[in-house]
Amino acid sequence: MHHKQTLMPANSQQSESNHPFSAEERQHAIGQLVQDEGRVVTQKLVTRFGVSRMTIHRDLDALAAAGLVRKVRGGAVPATDAIQPAAPRTATCAMCNLPVSDRSVMMIHSRSRGKLCACCPHCGLMMLGNLDDVEAALARDFLFGRMVNAFDASYVIDADVRLCCVPSTICFATAADAERFQRGFGGRVTTYATAQALLHAGHRKQL
Amino acid sequence: MHHKQTLMPANSQQSESNHPFSAEERQHAIGQLVQDEGRVVTQKLVTRFGVSRMTIHRDLDALAAAGLVRKVRGGAVPATDAIQPAAPRTATCAMCNLPVSDRSVMMIHSRSRGKLCACCPHCGLMMLGNLDDVEAALARDFLFGRMVNAFDASYVIDADVRLCCVPSTICFATAADAERFQRGFGGRVTTYATAQALLHAGHRKQL
DNA sequence: CGCGATTGTAACATAATGTAACATGAAGCG
DNA sequence: CGCTTCATGTTACATTATGTTACAATCGCG
Numbered sequence: 001m002h003h004k005q006t007l008m009p010a011n012s013q014q015s016e017s018n019h020p021f022s023a024e025e026r027q028h029a030i031g032q033l034v035q036d037e038g039r040v041v042t043q044k045l046v047t048r049f050g051v052s053r054m055t056i057h058r059d060l061d062a063l064a065a066a067g068l069v070r071k072v073r074g075g076a077v078p079a080t081d082a083i084q085p086a087a088p089r090t091a092t093c094a095m096c097n098l099p100v101s102d103r104s105v106m107m108i109h110s111r112s113r114g115k116l117c118a119c120c121p122h123c124g125l126m127m128l129g130n131l132d133d134v135e136a137a138l139a140r141d142f143l144f145g146r147m148v149n150a151f152d153a154s155y156v157i158d159a160d161v162r163l164c165c166v167p168s169t170i171c172f173a174t175a176a177d178a179e180r181f182q183r184g185f186g187g188r189v190t191t192y193a194t195a196q197a198l199l200h201a202g203h204r205k206q207l
Numbered sequence: 208m209h210h211k212q213t214l215m216p217a218n219s220q221q222s223e224s225n226h227p228f229s230a231e232e233r234q235h236a237i238g239q240l241v242q243d244e245g246r247v248v249t250q251k252l253v254t255r256f257g258v259s260r261m262t263i264h265r266d267l268d269a270l271a272a273a274g275l276v277r278k279v280r281g282g283a284v285p286a287t288d289a290i291q292p293a294a295p296r297t298a299t300c301a302m303c304n305l306p307v308s309d310r311s312v313m314m315i316h317s318r319s320r321g322k323l324c325a326c327c328p329h330c331g332l333m334m335l336g337n338l339d340d341v342e343a344a345l346a347r348d349f350l351f352g353r354m355v356n357a358f359d360a361s362y363v364i365d366a367d368v369r370l371c372c373v374p375s376t377i378c379f380a381t382a383a384d385a386e387r388f389q390r391g392f393g394g395r396v397t398t399y400a401t402a403q404a405l406l407h408a409g410h411r412k413q414l
Numbered sequence: 415c416g417c418g419a420t421t422g423t424a425a426c427a428t429a430a431t432g433t434a435a436c437a438t439g440a441a442g443c444g
Numbered sequence: 445c446g447c448t449t450c451a452t453g454t455t456a457c458a459t460t461a462t463g464t465t466a467c468a469a470t471c472g473c474g
Contacts, residue, residue: 023451042431052453057432073431073460074229102309103352109239136243143368145310147242160387161350180367184391230461249421259463264422280421280470 026051027059034069034078041075093119095127104142104164104171106150109135120164121155121171125192125199139171142181146173154178155195159187169195233258234266241276241285248282300326302334311349311371311378313357316342327371328362328378332399332406346378349388353380361385362402366394376402 026049033040045056060076063069069076093100094108094116106124108116108131118124121139128137128150137150154175158167159182168187172178178189190198233256240247252263267283270276276283300307301315301323313331315323318340325331328346335344335357344357361382365374366389375394379385385396397405 053431054433054454055452058452071432072229072231101352136239138239138243144370145308149243163351180391182391184387184389258461260421261423261464262462265461278422 023059027062030056030059030076031063031068034063034076039072039075039077043074045075093117093123095119095123098164101164102140103145104140106137106139106171107147108137108150121150121169121195122165122167122199124150125155125169125196129196129200141173141177142170143172143177148173151192153192155190155192156182156185156187157190157195157198159185161185167199169199230266234269237263237266237283238270238275241270241283246279246282246284250281252282300324300330302326302330308371309347310352311347313344313346313378314354315344315357318342328357328376328402329372329374329406331357332362332376332403336403336407348380348384349377350379350384355380358399360399362397362399363389363392363394364397364402364405366392368392374406376406 029049030040030045033045042053042056042060045059046053049056060069060071063076064071064079067079070079095118098119100117100119104120106118106121108118108124108127116127118127124137124139128134138147139150139153140146141148141153148171150171154172154177156170156172156178159170161170162168163170170178170181170187172181175189175191181187182189188198236256237247237252240252249260249263249267252266253260256263267276267278270283271278271286274286277286302325307324307326311327313325313328315325315331315334315338317323317338323334325334331344331346335341345354346357346360347353348355348360355378357378361379361384363377363379363385366377368377369375370377377385377388377394379388382396382398388394389396395405
């Protein structure tokens with residue numbers, strides 16, 4: 001009796017509700033939604049698909065059991081998503097797909113794309129240059145291992161230490177540290193802005 | 208429910224445009240804020256997230272329980288030790304009992320005492336000097352993070368980088384790396400034997 | 415020092431959400 | 445036809461997140 005799809009006016013906005021979904025189709029659609037939007041809200045799925053709260057929960061259970069999503073209170077997020085407070089040890093770089101080294105990791109918080117992980121400042125800076133809704137960006141200071149504001153940090157580019165991607169880009173909390181490192185291992189000490197420009201120029205050159 | 212979210216338009220009931228924050232996300236955001244800005248003020252979090260004072264307090268309680276922040280009157284500051292939230296930081300140094308930093312860890316295999324963990328080469332070398340049945344000793348190369356044979360490694364003692372115990376003792380896979388590091392950050396480049404002697408001499412002097 | 419303002423916290427209330435147990439109705443199958 | 449199975453709905457209850465209130469603890473200031 002509550003099956004809205006049978007009662008829907010023809011001009012209804014909720015296109016999906018016009019035809020009844022099989023369980024499989026609905027679950028597949030939910031999985032897509034999670035991937036596309038980063039997060040789904042149970043209550044919205046209830047109205048969107050015109051099924052009961054329990055049914056949505058069962059769908060999410062099935063998706064979670066299949067490892068496709070992770071249930072959170074109120075909805076679900078992508079299984080790979082790292083809303084978790086813990087740093088994703090098994091994460092791969094959102095830019096180059098290499099496994100993320102704990103030593104050089106960068107974390108970027110984008111409003112639209114959530115929490116992104118970069119294997120090293122090279123990839124991290126590239127990503128930052130391509131995002132326009134960054135809420136925060138943190139890079140790991142090479143010397144002390146602390147996370148620092150990526151925009152305030154200093155970087156040594158192309159030092160004789162190849163940690164990850166090339167040209168090697170190493171993050172330091174202070175310009176003084178970067179300079180001392182450069183004295184020993186070469187490379188060029190830059191601010192965030194300069195590093196950003198250099199890396200992007202280098203990549204464009206290749207095109 | 209009628210709480211006065213003076214900062215947000217009243218029409219946004221649950222809209223993700225303004226407050227996509229579930230409890231989990233909000234706590235995560237707060238944790239990042241603490242790391243990023245060094246300190247957060249409870250009252251500002253209340254207005255920023257549009258939740259009650261109690262809710263913010265509970266968030267901070269949760270973050271503090273997880274060891275991610277330390278509550279202070281009026282807000283929270285980064286937990287001094289916990290830069291890395293996850294990780295098996297259960298290990299403590301067999302010499303000084305400090306939690307073992309993944310960055311500078313040394314592993315010593317003793318026939319009689321089994322596998323011992325040192326927080327840094329300082330403690331590791333001290334332990335090695337006191338053990339007579341060592342099967343193997345590995346230290347983490349500071350530059351690349353690889354484990355190297357502690358007896359073949361080079362060490363920079365008393366550089367201007369205080370990572371763990373004092374006098375700071377930093378391990379490098381090669382003498383060349385140690386020298387380049389010394390060029391920037393000072394200290395003295397030594398072999399295993401020399402570092403060993405220096406550290407023990409320093410400690411005996413205190414007695 | 416006392417006093418007011420701010421902050422921390424405990425206790426309770428409430429709404430939203432999660433979940434288990436049972437009911438229903440359709441489809442398939444002997 | 446009756447039976448089973450499956451997806452779903454309904455109901456009831458547990459759990460969680462949050463707000464509200466009251467009060468204690470602390471700070472700042474005259």
